[in-house]
Amino acid sequence: MSITIHDLRKRESSYLPGSAACPGCGATIAFRIASRILGPNTVYVIPACCFSIIQSPYPRSAISAPILNFAFAAAAAAASGVQRAYKFMGKDVNVVVWAGDGGTVDIGLQALSGAAERGENIIYICYDNEAYMNTGIQRSGATPMKAITKTTPTGKQEMPKDMPMIVAAHRVPYVATASVGYPFDLANKLEKARKIRGFKYIHIFSPCPPGWDFPVNKTAEVGKLAVDTYFWPLYEIEEGKLRITVKPRKKPLREFIRMQRRFESLSDEDIEEMEKLVMEKWNFLVNLEKLERIF
Amino acid sequence: MVEGEWDIITGNHAAALAAKLARVSVVAAYPITPQTTVVEYLASFIESGYMNAEYIRVESEHSAMAAVIGAAAAGARTFTATSSQGLLYMAEVLHWAAGSRVPVGMAVINRALGPPWNIHVDHQDAMSQRDTGWLQIYVSSNQEVLDTIIMMYKVAEHPDVMLPFMVCLDAFVLSHTFMPVKIPRQEEVDEFLPPYRPRHWLLDPSEPISFGNLVLPDEEYQEMRWSIDLSMRRALEIMEDVAEEFSERFGRYHGGAVMKYRLSDADYVLLTSATLASEAEVAIDIMRDEGMRVGLLKLRSFRPFPHRDLRESLQGRKGVIVIDRSISFSSGGPMGNEVRSSLYDISGAPPVVNYIAGLGGRDITYNDLIMMTKDAIGRISTGRLKRPYYWYKLKPEYQRVELAEEVIS
Ligand SMILES: Cc1ncc(C[n+]2csc(CCOP(=O)(O)OP(=O)(O)O)c2C)c(N)n1
Ligand code: SF4
Numbered sequence: 001m002s003i004t005i006h007d008l009r010k011r012e013s014s015y016l017p018g019s020a021a022c023p024g025c026g027a028t029i030a031f032r033i034a035s036r037i038l039g040p041n042t043v044y045v046i047p048a049c050c051f052s053i054i055q056s057p058y059p060r061s062a063i064s065a066p067i068l069n070f071a072f073a074a075a076a077a078a079a080s081g082v083q084r085a086y087k088f089m090g091k092d093v094n095v096v097v098w099a100g101d102g103g104t105v106d107i108g109l110q111a112l113s114g115a116a117e118r119g120e121n122i123i124y125i126c127y128d129n130e131a132y133m134n135t136g137i138q139r140s141g142a143t144p145m146k147a148i149t150k151t152t153p154t155g156k157q158e159m160p161k162d163m164p165m166i167v168a169a170h171r172v173p174y175v176a177t178a179s180v181g182y183p184f185d186l187a188n189k190l191e192k193a194r195k196i197r198g199f200k201y202i203h204i205f206s207p208c209p210p211g212w213d214f215p216v217n218k219t220a221e222v223g224k225l226a227v228d229t230y231f232w233p234l235y236e237i238e239e240g241k242l243r244i245t246v247k248p249r250k251k252p253l254r255e256f257i258r259m260q261r262r263f264e265s266l267s268d269e270d271i272e273e274m275e276k277l278v279m280e281k282w283n284f285l286v287n288l289e290k291l292e293r294i295f
Numbered sequence: 296m297v298e299g300e301w302d303i304i305t306g307n308h309a310a311a312l313a314a315k316l317a318r319v320s321v322v323a324a325y326p327i328t329p330q331t332t333v334v335e336y337l338a339s340f341i342e343s344g345y346m347n348a349e350y351i352r353v354e355s356e357h358s359a360m361a362a363v364i365g366a367a368a369a370g371a372r373t374f375t376a377t378s379s380q381g382l383l384y385m386a387e388v389l390h391w392a393a394g395s396r397v398p399v400g401m402a403v404i405n406r407a408l409g410p411p412w413n414i415h416v417d418h419q420d421a422m423s424q425r426d427t428g429w430l431q432i433y434v435s436s437n438q439e440v441l442d443t444i445i446m447m448y449k450v451a452e453h454p455d456v457m458l459p460f461m462v463c464l465d466a467f468v469l470s471h472t473f474m475p476v477k478i479p480r481q482e483e484v485d486e487f488l489p490p491y492r493p494r495h496w497l498l499d500p501s502e503p504i505s506f507g508n509l510v511l512p513d514e515e516y517q518e519m520r521w522s523i524d525l526s527m528r529r530a531l532e533i534m535e536d537v538a539e540e541f542s543e544r545f546g547r548y549h550g551g552a553v554m555k556y557r558l559s560d561a562d563y564v565l566l567t568s569a570t571l572a573s574e575a576e577v578a579i580d581i582m583r584d585e586g587m588r589v590g591l592l593k594l595r596s597f598r599p600f601p602h603r604d605l606r607e608s609l610q611g612r613k614g615v616i617v618i619d620r621s622i623s624f625s626s627g628g629p630m631g632n633e634v635r636s637s638l639y640d641i642s643g644a645p646p647v648v649n650y651i652a653g654l655g656g657r658d659i660t661y662n663d664l665i666m667m668t669k670d671a672i673g674r675i676s677t678g679r680l681k682r683p684y685y686w687y688k689l690k691p692e693y694q695r696v697e698l699a700e701e702v703i704s
Contacts, residue, residue, distance in 0.1 A: 014503075041500045045365065058514055061505035066498045068368050069507030070361065071387050077358030081323060081365025081373070082498060084349040088320045088371060093500055111361065114354030 003037070003187040011036040019062035021054040024216030026206035026223060027127040028054060029180040031098070034125060035065065037190040042094040043068065043082060047075035047108060049100035050134045051127075073107045075099050076115035079122045087121070094123060094194060101128040101142035104203075105163045116170040116199045123193050123200045126163065129208035137211045144231075145277075146270060147262045149211075155265045159277075164203045168237045171295050172199040176236035176245075179205040181223025185234055185245055192238070205232045213261030225256040230282045240293035244285055253278055299480040306469030307376075309437045309476055310402040310462070311336035313444035314374040315346040316484040319400070321371040323351035323362035325381060328414050329470045330404040333376040356381040360388040360399075367397035368498045368506065372448065372491040375399070378466065379406035382420045386427070392459040393428025393523060395507065396495070398451035399459040400444060401429075405569070405620075406466040407655040415656020416466040418569070418621040422597075422629045428523050430460035430530055431598040435573040437474040439549045440464050442541065443595075445484055449537045454494050455529045465570045466656070479545060487544055527599040534596060552601035554593040555608065557583060561590030563675075564609060564645075565668055566634060567618040568594040571652075571659060575618075578664035589668060594630060602637045609638060612645040616671040618664070618687075620653045627651070627684035635683075646675050652687035663688065 014035040021028045027050060035042070043066040046052060052069055056062040070078045075097045083095040099108060104126040112124060131149045132138040138151040142163065146155040168175040174196045178186040186204060193200035207222040209215065214222055226232035227246055231253060234246040253275045257263045266274070288294050296302045296312075304312070311333050314322065322341070324334045340346035349366075353359045356377050363373035377385065382403055392399050407417035421431060430451060434443050440462065447460045464470060496504050510516040535551035542548035556576050558564065565575050572593035582589045592608055594601075609615055615638075619628025626632060631649025638644040648671035653659040667687055674680050681701050689697055 043369075043498050043500060053509060055505055055508045057509040057511050058505075061508060063505060064503050066500055066503045067505040067508070068365065068498055069505070070365075071391050074357055074361035074388060077323075077353055077361035078365035078368075080351055080353070080358075081321060081362035081367075081371075082369045083365075084321050084351055084362070085366035085369035085371035085373075088349050089369075110354060111358045114358055117354075118352065 003184055003191055008033070008036055008187060011039070014040070014063050014065040016062045016064055018056070019054050020056045022210055024209040024219045025054070026180045026208060026219050027051060027129060029219065030127045030186065030204045030206050033183055033186055034190055037187055038094050038096060038194060040065070042096055044096050044098050045070055045075050045079040045082060046098050047103040048072040048134065049103050050129070051098055051100070053134060072103055074111045075103060075108055076111040076122070076124060080115050080118070080120045083120060083122050095121070097122060097124045099124070099126055100133070101126055101130060102132045102140040105141040105161050112167070113170065116167055116172050116201070119172070119198050121197055121199070123202070126203045127206040128203055129206050129211055131211050133208055133211045146266050146274070148265060149262070164201065167201040168295055170199070171240065172201060173197070174200040174236070174238055176202045177205070177232065177234055178202055179223045179227050179232055179234060180207065181205070181220055181225070181227055182234060182246055189236060211262070214259050218259065222256070222259055225251065225259065229253045229256040230278045231256050233282060233285055235285055237294065240295045242285065242288045242291070242294050244289055296478060298478050301475055301477050303473045304437060304476050305332065305471055305473055306437045306440045306464045307332040307404070307471065308336055309441040310376060310444060310464070311340065312478065313441045314400070315340055316479060316481060317372065317374070317400070317445050317448045317488060318485070318490065319348055319372050319374040321349045321351065321363065321366035321373045322375065323353050323359045323366070323373070324375045325353055325356045325359045325377070327356070327378045327381040329406060329466045330376050330378040330381070330402070333402060333404070356384040357388055360385040360392065363399045364388060364392050364395060364397055367399050368395065370491070370493055370497050373399050374401070376402040376404065378404040379408055379420045382424060383408065386424060389424055389427040389429060394519070396457040397459060398448070398457055398491070400448055400451065401459070401461045402440070402444065403461045403463045404466050404470045405463050413655045414466065416468055416620070417654050417656065418463070418619070421461065421463050422621040425598055425629065428458060429598065430458055430527070430596070431463060432460065432596050433463045433568040433594065434469070434549070435570055435593065437469055437472070438476045438547065440469060441476055442545070442547055442549060445488060446537050446541050449488050450530055450534050452491055453533050456526050456533060457495070458523065458526055458530065463569065468570045483544065487541065531596070531599045531601055550593065550595050552596035552599065553604050553608070554595060556591035556593065558590035558592060558608065560588060562588040562613040563668065563672055564590055564592050564612050564615045565618070565664065566592045566594060566615055566630070568597065568630065569620070571618055571620065571664070574659065574661050575664050578661040578668065581661065582665060582668065597630070600633055605634060605637045606641060609645055610641055614645050614671060614675040615647045616668050617647055617649045618652055618667060619649065622651050622654070631684055646680055648674060648680065649684040650687045651684060657688065
């Protein structure tokens with residue numbers, strides 16, 4: 001039974017009007033969907049990131065859910081503590097980390113890895129805007145190759161970390177990628193994660209208009225094109241079994257790249273090169289899908 | 296080991312037992328010498344069913360502190376322990392704990408900082424965290440370790456305090472040394488220390504509160520800092536009340552913020568903390584036998600700092616000798632400086648002679664304490680107070696350089 005627009009409309013989001021997000025922010029779209037699925041019995045642990053600002057300043061809050069704002073490096077550890085305290089008290093509450101890519105793939109990786117290895121019963125959600133946006137667009141370990149950021153003014157030289165696979169290698173029960181361009185795919189993955197016990201990880205592609213430099217009304221389109229060009233494949237790994245959840249007809253990568261000024265330094269040859277990498281990754285996933293288990 | 300009986304145990308064992316008796320429900324900890332056995336005791340207590348708690352075996356001290364803060368935010372009484380580099384690695388989240396007003400408990404086994412590696416006693420680790428907003432108590436015996444941790448939960452969880460605390464015990468001198476300890480019975484501790492029921496903010500889905508979101512300069516950031524300061528100051532009296540209640544129930548009194556020994560008629564006061572203070576009792580007895588009017592003021596609480604207590608106790612004396620086991624480079628001992636600032640505006644305040652001694656575990660015996668006291672009295676009575684602080688027991692070739700500096704300055 002998959003989630004439909006009617007289901008989503010029936011549920012209340014804990015994202016209130018009047019937040020401090022930029023217009024067109026992909027992370028807020030992701031949060032609205034997530035909070036609808038996770039429901040009111042949920043607490044969030046949020047490390048330093050755009051969402052620290054998006055919530056809006058004290059004494060107000062643009063989110064009607066309990067939030068523990070936390071230091072950049074240790075959200076997964078703080079969430080472990082929260083969850084264990086509830087466990088001790090016999091309370092069943094969804095404990096969710098809501099973190100940016102920097103707080104996940106870079107500074108927060110140690111705490112995340114520890115919590116995953118211990119099998120903490122939490123949902124870790126990374127909304128990936130592919131750079132440090134809160135501090136004004138610097139490269140992170142998730143920034144794609146060739147993307148311009150303020151610390152890679154001529155384009156990043158390195159490939160991003162494959163974070164979902166890094167987490168999957170911890171043999172956690174559930175890992176998924178998602179994109180705000182495919183909201184129902186995201187909703188269904190959240191619904192699954194909510195029901196599974198143990199460490200769940202969802203990595204959501206969240207376009208960022210000011211960071212990537214595209215028009216604010218194109219967020220969903222950029223999020224969808226990332227999937228349709230195979231730049232950001234959607235898959236899930238449940239108990240070690242990988243499944244590609246959306247298999248679109250491949251569009252040329254150029255369509256995705258050319259929508260964003262962060263990739264403006266890419267030549268046609270660069271795009272060709274990237275197209276190759278993207279296909280390699282896709283074929284790799286297709287091959288993994290054939291296996292009984294990948295971990 | 297039987298509750299309600301005497302036993303001979305280490306300081307680390309006493310710390311772990313205190314956490315059990317305080318009915319801590321979430322423990323998160325990461326090993327570091329010489330704290331390691333605390334972690335091991337807790338693990339065995341919990342796995343054997345002797346203690347009922349969740350144990351989070353984290354991957355670092357930063358995460359250990361984060362986890363106990365998270366658990367406390369959800370309403371649990373929590374405990375962790377660390378030493379040295381581990382405490383420094385927590386630095387960021389130590390501030391987070393105090394700013395969150397969660398009464399987390401921690402045993403800090405004071406150990407020197409690297410480089411070079413040194414696992415022995417030294418107070419630099421805790422002293423360098425003095426401005427984190429944590430209550431900081433230094434103890435002198437294994438009994439005091441156990442009793443103080445139990446007492447401090449009551450202080451820290453008092454609605455007027457709501458701050459985290461660290462109980463500091465000297466590496467090896469307490470952590471690994473067996474001493475007789477009276478183990479209280481669980482029911483006695485339960486009667487003394489009620490369950491933790493946070494009266495203000497809590498992570499609770501039925502009452503959503505955003506905790507720790509951005510505060511702009513015109514909102515209450517400064518007032519929040521003020522309220523931590525106010526609570527710290529309030530904690531001084533509460534600590535005294537709790538110590539008295541504890542002594543009525545258990546028959547043991549270790550002092551509130553300070554402990555006085557043969558002080559009332561003393562001309563000169565030796566002021567120090569931790570195990571140096573128990574060594575100092577021996578030194579005082581010997582000097583008294585020699586006819587010297589000396590007394591001891593043991594500083595238990597470094598944060599909050601008992602300014603009023605000190606002013607009252609030290610006013611009118613001929614001199615105060617402060618011995619620090621840490622150094623604020625180029626400025627002297629943290630206690631020495633604090634005592635001076637406490638006395639500064641009292642007319643006819645006694646001179647303060649500050650010694651830096653025993654760093655990295657260098658042995659300091661009662662003889663050394665007598666030497667320092669006599670050296671200080673000599674300096675005071677002949678007016679040879681040339682420097683704000685003195686290094687004690689440097690190796691001779693280094694001492695020559697230090698003395699030459701003294702002549703120049
Ligand atoms: C220890 C520490 N170092 C640096 C910072 C500054 N800082 C705050 S948020 C941030 C970047 C966050 O990036 P990301 O996690 O990708 O989230 P985003 O802002 O992009 O949503 C940085 C570097 C910090 N808060 N703490
Ligand atoms: S910078 Fe990007 S991620 Fe951050 S709030 Fe703005 S749009 Fe959202």
